[in-house]
Amino acid sequence: MTMNLRSFFNGPEWAEISIPDWFKGRAEALVAQLGDNHPDVQVFKDILAAGRIEQEAVMRADKLAGTTKNADVFLLAVDIATHGFTVLQVIAQMVPLRRKAA
Numbered sequence: 001m002t003m004n005l006r007s008f009f010n011g012p013e014w015a016e017i018s019i020p021d022w023f024k025g026r027a028e029a030l031v032a033q034l035g036d037n038h039p040d041v042q043v044f045k046d047i048l049a050a051g052r053i054e055q056e057a058v059m060r061a062d063k064l065a066g067t068t069k070n071a072d073v074f075l076l077a078v079d080i081a082t083h084g085f086t087v088l089q090v091i092a093q094m095v096p097l098r099r100k101a102a
Contacts, residue, residue, distance in 0.1 A: 017053040017087045024048065026076050033072070040064065040073045047080065058084030 027044040034041050043060040047053055058081055065077035 017058075017084055019047060019051065019053060020083055023076075023080060023083075026079075030072055030076060034070070040068050040070055044076065044080075053080065053084050055084075058088075 027041075027048055031038075031041045031045060036045075043057055043064055046060075047057050050057070061077045061084070062081040065074055065081060068074050068077065
């Protein structure tokens, strides 16, 4: 799902989202379980390394949820994507809508 927020409201295209408390432990356990080089854990490692959740990471997690065969990867990908989209929705509700010129 592609989002171009600037077409909907005034404000930043993306807001920086901090990592939720529950994410670090789950991501580190998954990396330990599957291995540091497993392709399904790369998005989680990138989020941990960045110290925040960026739009690209949310999109990657959303895509990973639809492609992985691992149940634990699926659940964490869905949870982090849902967290990102939820925060985004709250931010969008706080920013005034643009009005079209007549």
